Amino acid sequence: xxxxxxxxxxxxxxxxxxxxxxxxxxxxxxxxxxxxxxxxxxxxxxxxxxxxxxxxxxxxxxxxxxxxxxxxxxxxxxxxxxxxxxxxxxxxxxxxxxxxxxxxxxxxxxxxxxxxxxxxxxxxxxxxxxxxxxxxxxxxxxxxxxxxxxxxxxxxxxxxxxxxxxxxxxxxxxxxxxxxxxxxxxxxxxxxxxxxxxxxxxxxxxxxxxxxxxxxxxxxxxxxxxxxxxxxxxxxxxxxxxxxxxxxxxxxxxxxxxxxxxxxxxx
Numbered sequence: 001x002x003x004x005x006x007x008x009x010x011x012x013x014x015x016x017x018x019x020x021x022x023x024x025x026x027x028x029x030x031x032x033x034x035x036x037x038x039x040x041x042x043x044x045x046x047x048x049x050x051x052x053x054x055x056x057x058x059x060x061x062x063x064x065x066x067x068x069x070x071x072x073x074x075x076x077x078x079x080x081x082x083x084x085x086x087x088x089x090x091x092x093x094x095x096x097x098x099x100x101x102x103x104x105x106x107x108x109x110x111x112x113x114x115x116x117x118x119x120x121x122x123x124x125x126x127x128x129x130x131x132x133x134x135x136x137x138x139x140x141x142x143x144x145x146x147x148x149x150x151x152x153x154x155x156x157x158x159x160x161x162x163x164x165x166x167x168x169x170x171x172x173x174x175x176x177x178x179x180x181x182x183x184x185x186x187x188x189x190x191x192x193x194x195x196x197x198x199x200x201x202x203x204x205x206x207x208x209x210x211x212x213x214x215x216x217x218x219x220x221x222x223x224x225x226x227x228x229x230x231x232x233x234x235x236x237x238x239x240x241x242x243x244x245x246x247x248x249x250x251x252x253x254x255x256x257x258x259x260x261x262x263x264x265x266x267x
Contacts (some may be wrong), residue, residue, distance in 0.1 A: 005066055005081055005162050005195070007052065012061035014044075014051050021125060023219045024061070029073045029163070032193040034185065036206040039216035040240050045199045046087060046124035048216070049167050052197070053084045079107035083161035087168050087199075089152050091140045097151045098136040101126055104158030126157035129191075130184060146177030153184070164188075171201065178202070181207045203245045204241075207231050207254045215239050 012103040013168075014022035021044045029035055037045045050056045052063050054070050063070050068080055082145040083104075092100070104126065117122075126131045130150040140148060149169060156164055166185070170178035186209055190196050200206040206213060207227040215223040215230065217239050223230045236244040242259055249256040 004169070006064075007030065007082075007163060009048075009052060010062050010064070012048070012063065013059045014047055014056060015059055020217050022051065022058070025219075025221055026061075026222065027221065028212060029195060029197055032189075032195055032213050033211040034189050034196045034198070034209060035198070035212040036210035037199045037214045037216060038203055038206050038239070041052065043216045043239075044219040045216055046167050047219075049165055049197070050201055053082060053165050055084075055086075057114045061112060070098050070201060078106045079161070081161055081163065082163045083156040083159040085152055085156045085164075085166045085169060088172065091148070091224075095140050095142060096136070097132060097138055097143070097154075097207075098127070100140060100151055102156045103154040107159055112177060122158050124162055126154040129157055129188065130154040145173055146180065149173060149177070149181060150184070152244070153181070157188070163197065166196070168199050168201055170205070178205065203231070203236070203257050204249070207256070207264065208249060208252045227254050228245045230255065 009025055012022055012025045013020060014048070020131065023049060026257070037048060039045050042142060047056065051058050052064075061210055065073065065078070065081060101123050102115065105115065108119065111130050124133070127136060132154060135143065135147060136152070140151060144153065153166070153169065157199055157242050169181050173181065179207045182205060183198055187197070189196050208226055213224065213227050214221055215235060222239060223235055231246060233246055236242055236246075236257055243265055244260055245258045247256050247258060248254075
């Protein structure tokens with residue numbers, strides 16, 4: 001069933017100490033779609049994601065879920081709707097894959113309550129979606145980078161949220177694992193109509209998998225829309241400071257950015 005939850009950001013300003021990182025950002029996340037935030041390093045992508053998931057408190061502005069400020073919601077209430085995979089999750093010592101994934105059920109459990117049948121079914125389904133059932137009894141420290149990332153995503157899936165946030169889920173992974181993770185996110189979106197919001201570093205993968213893109217520069221939104229509408233040579237120069245050529249990705253029909261670089265710019 002398609003997510004009907006409405007997540008909005010209105011006039012958001014976020015900073016650390018004396019530095020303002022997010023400047024007056026407003027947006028509404030499309031329901032049941034894959035949205036990706038792109039931009040150069042330190043432009044505020046991850047900070048915006050953290051503000052949308054209540055990890056950090058904005059200086060001003062508001063993030064609302066179905067018209068309700070998320071700062072006023074009980075953590076468990078919010079966690080039943082919004083799941084988050086941070087960029088660098090800490091692996092608990094001595095935890096198996098199934099133990100980790102089971103922790104995703106916390107928002108649905110009552111005080112001192114053990115795992116219910118529904119919890120066990122949710123954990124199993126999440127591991128099946130991520131294709132890690134055969135790893136259930138393996139320790140997290142025994143896994144490859146791609147396997148570990150799938151286990152973390154399964155933990156977020158076990159929450160059974162309608163909205164899933166992922167902060168650079170493909171970072172440090174080989175290209176085959178990057179594609180695998182993004183394919184799994186696309187599968188999840190198509191099968192369950194989960195609203196997915198990701199920060200991605202690779203502009204071409206973002207353009208291929210996103211229904212909607214948000215481009216950021218210096219803490220501000222410079223463009224938003226479907227990849228085919230906003231990914232232009234002008235945008236790449238503005239956001240990344242790089243000359244490029246835009247062609248069509250022959251696999252997905254999405255825009256494909258070819259960087260030119262100083263060495264080839266006069267050829």
